[in-house]
Amino acid sequence: MARIIGGVATTHVPSIGKAIAEKKQNDPYWKPFFKGFDYVHYWLAREKPDVAVVFYNDHGLNFFLDKLPTFAVGAASEYRNEDEGWGIPVSRAIAGDPALSWHLINALVGDEFDITMCQDMLVDHAVTIPMALMYPGEKWSLKIVPVSINTVQHPLPSMARCLKLGRSIGRAIENYQQDLRVMMVATGGLSHQLDGKRAGFINKDFDKLCMDKIVNEPEVLARYSIHDWVEEAGAQGVEFLNWMAMRGALTGEVSELHRNYHIPISNTAAATVVLENRAEAKRRAA
């Protein structure tokens, strides 16, 4: 049976890709962010996940605004990155797990989530940067199932809806007959705003609330409307939808094993969090 081991959530700011390419991990500006991944590397080496479900938002690589799905699930055997037009290096490709993708697609549609299924899907920096952060300089043996959530063109799905989407995926994985160790990944956030006269908005107190409540009280966060979220976390802070879906997919109680929070990376309050599935931790201890 497949087991959900836990989740990693991280910021995906494009300039991180440039910093990696230019080997700036130890520069004073970047070090407080990159050192937050030491624990992630330790945890991944210990847990050895086989596959990750990656909740992210596309920024205009695979999707354009003319045909924009609210939720899209990848079903490809390989996910390529391409030129995104903002000068970050093109990433190597990431392997998919089409059998797991179709299992999740069937389960989601069965649960009345009318998702878009993508047999061809380019993944942008919101997938490739977290991969490069989690597995620096190695061959990527981890397979992924990318789940894209619209955080760009309103109306966006609600926080509550994304929590439910994650729960549906979590249940489906628990019923998957393959012997796989599955990790959840959420990318994006936390508070930031790139556009308008309010550009540069960051809200440390609200971010702390989000990191506290995502652990075992996501329902508290699910009550916020998107409008209120934009007010509290900035226009692009709505990327937290990805975190809500990830948390939903970690079906039971979880423990926060690690948290790193640093302001600013680019225009963003950068956060990295590792959550462990408590049932899995007990099984390991037994």
Add this chain to the structure above:
Amino acid sequence: MKQDIPGTIMFDGTQAQKGLALNRMCFSFNSAENRAAFLKDEDAYCAKFGLTEEQRAAVKSRNVLRMIESGGNVYYLAKLAGIFGLNVQDIGAQQTNTSVDEFKAKLAAAGR
């Protein structure tokens, strides 16, 4: 009715409709060939995508707030900004009418 959030234009159906041509042009900048074509003949490139007069003026003057008012979405506008080597701190400074150093200092102050 919800109060507007000061300094924020929600990218909703109204903005998305208004901005389709501009955002479509910016989407095309995922290709290096298209970025070069824009730099070679900006007028012709903008004409090809059918930008409105307001959008053309905003692009011509490199005015990000006007691009957003005319329907531009910041993720797409960032691809245009990239052609000129501008990052999100540069466009943040322009939109908030501060220097780039002041804008960066404001970001850093948010962490304290």
